[in-house]
Amino acid sequence: MGKRDEQDFRVDSETGESIHPDLISSVNADMPDEELLYDLAELYKVFGDSTRIKILYALFEAELCVGDIAELLNASPSAVSHQLRVLKTSKLVKFRREGKTVYYSLADDHVRTIIGMGMEHLCE
Amino acid sequence: MGKRDEQDFRVDSETGESIHPDLISSVNADMPDEELLYDLAELYKVFGDSTRIKILYALFEAELCVGDIAELLNASPSAVSHQLRVLKTSKLVKFRREGKTVYYSLADDHVRTIIGMGMEHLCE
């Protein structure tokens, strides 16, 4: 985190004016809050790892426990658990415990829709 | 790139069986190709940076040149250009040259839809 407050760039050396000042103002007016855009990027960051995408895709089909997911992805239970924590934090998956076993499933249908959109963009 | 071929985990020390073998097979059968899932993650990775999200959002409103975007985001033209290259590579933006100036715009409406989905997930 933390890469704000740089400086002012692109101020014309003579006049102090930018190329399209009006356009900039009008676009700027319609930009969502810095924080919202930051959170949005954070959300997509979660989808931006193939291990996590595989986990989500696996959960499309069924509720699964950590060990099953690990075997399915050919990954270590530890690695899977670490990533499940990320997905949990982003409220993309939910879980329930049954004895020693913890079962994970998709939190809601947004995940399907978001991934579906991505697939559409890729497959055309 | 490159983190395949680890080992086999989770093979029961005695029997050599996993907890839910049938489930694993059936889920595995419906999983898309490794490569497709990888590309999907790569696509989302592009959305997973606040600078790039801001650029895309700015382009929702209008076609803009590099300098304008830089001023809008309070970032250096160089940083913006680097990120525009990433967006170009992912076919999310297109550009045209007019004299010294290069104008960028959204490649298609998928970008809007994908970002819209993310916003929906956040704002509920």
Place this chain on the structure above:
DNA sequence: CTTTCATTTGAACATCTGTTCAAATATTAT
């Protein structure tokens, strides 16, 4: 052809990320 402006490029650097490994926790059975 030299200058100027807009953009791009490449290398360097600091930061972030995901996996591994070992150890800890949780739950059930003996």
Place this chain on the structure above:
DNA sequence: ATAATATTTGAACAGATGTTCAAATGAAAG
């Protein structure tokens, strides 16, 4: 209690990522 199994956790490490800076390119004007 002790053992066994499933999962979680934390530290360490390697690799990826985004910004900066300086230098290069492209295009129009003098």
